[in-house]
Amino acid sequence: MNELLHLKQHPGTNPKSFTSTICSAEVVDGDTWVELSDSYFYPSGGGQPADHGYLENESFSIPIQDVKKRAKLLHNIGIIDSDLLLFEGTVSASIDIKRRNILSRMHTAQHLISAAADELFSGRTIGNQIGLDKTRIDIGIEDRSKFDKELLEQLVNDGIEQQISVTMGLEHRSSLTSNPLVRVNLDLLPKNVEELRVITIEGRDICPCAGTHVSNTKEIGEIQINKVKSKGAGKLRVEYSLL
Ligand SMILES: [Zn+2]
Structure with missing residues (x-):
């Protein structure tokens, strides 16, 4: 199988x-x-x-x-x-439902954080490692002086409070290329895949993704950014937890 x-x-x-x-x-x-x-x-x-x-x-x-x-x-x-x-x-x-639910909450939070970092600081997510206790996201930011941890946390928690629906659908890649809510570089996805599984957080983010997610941002619960550290020139590692 x-x-x-x-x-x-x-x-x-x-x-x-x-x-x-x-x-x-x-x-x-x-x-x-x-x-x-x-x-x-x-x-x-x-x-x-x-x-x-x-x-x-x-x-x-x-x-x-x-x-x-x-x-x-x-x-x-x-x-x-x-x-x-x-x-x-x-x-x-x-x-294991408990484990899956935490990972789905953490993963959907990652979409919100990556989207917020793009909106606020033109930060591009270049990697992430989702965990049960903490998750880290590596973000490329040309001008790191723009980065503001409180602002990022606030925009993400606002999105959670707003109870935004999270939906899944299949989209042709050509329909995604000019949408500003699509923040990933579609050229990095395999060229032969025309139809993509897309996760949409209404008004916030559209992302081709094979992971597991919640159905509404309210299910994430509040998040807290614990640590931000430098990972070299133009790169920050943001670590967060679910509260
Ligand atoms: Zn995802």
Whole structure:
């Protein structure tokens, strides 16, 4: 199974459990990675860590510790006696909802912060690492004297208070090129992908993205920028938490 079913879901919060079957298993560096017939698990990528969760049936309950997209979508079930997997039938797969919801809130906050940094300081997001406790965003700013942490935090928290809807849709890339709310360089996306999964925070940001998000900015809750540090000429690292 190579299809990333999470891409069809929005919002990316409170994912439902689903039934699936284990198609294959392989051992890499001592851990067993399984392929499922269907999977809504988010694989690590784009700065967002993978979902965790469980595979269960009458005879076992196995934690999923990591998920990655390679030629197949693979789920790390740790050091498991492979005999345990020798059965036919369905398993119930559940995604760790608490973890997913925090990551979706953190990730949607990242869109708001990146958009606000662009609006306020012409700052361009050049990387991010989303976490459960804290998230960091690297922002390129030509004139760093323009940067104002309080102003950035205020504009983001205003967007959260305004309860703006967050929607997902498929858009042709040509329809995005001249929209000022599109802040990413579309030329960096694979040229052969014509239709893009786009996340829109109404009036604030439009971003092609494969991550998981909330359905309204109010679900993020207030954010706090904890640290801003220099990462070399024209580059700042902004670290924030959810309150
Ligand atoms: Zn996103």
